Amino acid sequence: MNENIVKVGSVSGKIEAEILRGLLESNGIQVWLSTEAAATAIGLGVGPLAEVDLMVLETQVEQATQVIRDYRSGIATADD
Numbered sequence: 001m002n003e004n005i006v007k008v009g010s011v012s013g014k015i016e017a018e019i020l021r022g023l024l025e026s027n028g029i030q031v032w033l034s035t036e037a038a039a040t041a042i043g044l045g046v047g048p049l050a051e052v053d054l055m056v057l058e059t060q061v062e063q064a065t066q067v068i069r070d071y072r073s074g075i076a077t078a079d080d
Helices: 014-026 037-042 058-073
Strands: 005-011 031-035 052-057
Touching: 005 014, 005 058, 014 031, 014 052, 014 058, 052 058
Parallel strands: none
Antiparallel strands: 005 052, 031 052
């Protein structure tokens, strides 16, 4: 069974992307990060070059969106 992978959001930096990856994975959501190739190649990420897309399985979009929404609103904590 093949599932589609879809973008559920973007963040402006690798650090926040890794934080969200950990949060999503701790909630049982498989996640992939997509970064601009130029930022990776030159080791500098500013503006659009620093943007990282968060992608999840299509069947997990709703759950992932809620986790991201909770994180951005300050609801998600380390204890969750």
